[in-house]
Amino acid sequence: DIVMTQTPLSSPVTLGQPASISCRSSQSLVHSSGNTYLTWFQQRPGQPPRLLIYKISNRFSGVPDRFSGSGAGTDFTLKISRVEAEDVGVYYCMQGTHSPITFGQGTRLEIK
């Protein structure tokens, strides 16, 4: 199975400041189709995950532009340009390139 390793596991951030979460995969996530199926989700307490970014850097409909994704191969990053109170929650990366689909262990974003 592809292991997805997120760092940090916890990220205290000041409101209005940037935040960054790293996700590293144990193998390249480039699919035979040429796509890289790396996804980012946000999960607020008591809620299902919410799609933020798909295929590394594509923001899903309705996601604020302060969220951005980047990376290639095995190293990926989710950035929040200016953290707002509503961004508190746990962030997961997920890979769909290789079966079985696997998730990172999650990064808890909290406000200082």
Added chain:
Amino acid sequence: QVQLQESGPGLVKPSETLSLTCTVSGGSISSYYWSWIRQPPGKGLEWIAYIYSTGSANYNPSLKSRVTISVDTSKNQFSLKLSSVTAADTAVYYCARHVGGGAGAYDYWGQGTLVTVSS
């Protein structure tokens, strides 16, 4: 707006079979991949299986021997059966829709249903 709703017993006895159904409304189940994902209390996410609307399925090898996923396009539903459950199967079970094929992201999720395995 597509909506997904999980349904099924919230309590299952050890060694019995967990059965859940996901009802899709606001859109057709056809031409999409659909997954079951679970999350033990306070822990991370685990993909269980997905199915295409034609019935083609893919399973997580760690659960494959105990899992069956099926689809009923006439009812716009898909279902999960997990046999021989233990306390380790206690989790919130989510159903979700893939966007962009079986490898793609999940754009719509159900609210999740907590299934507790206990005698």
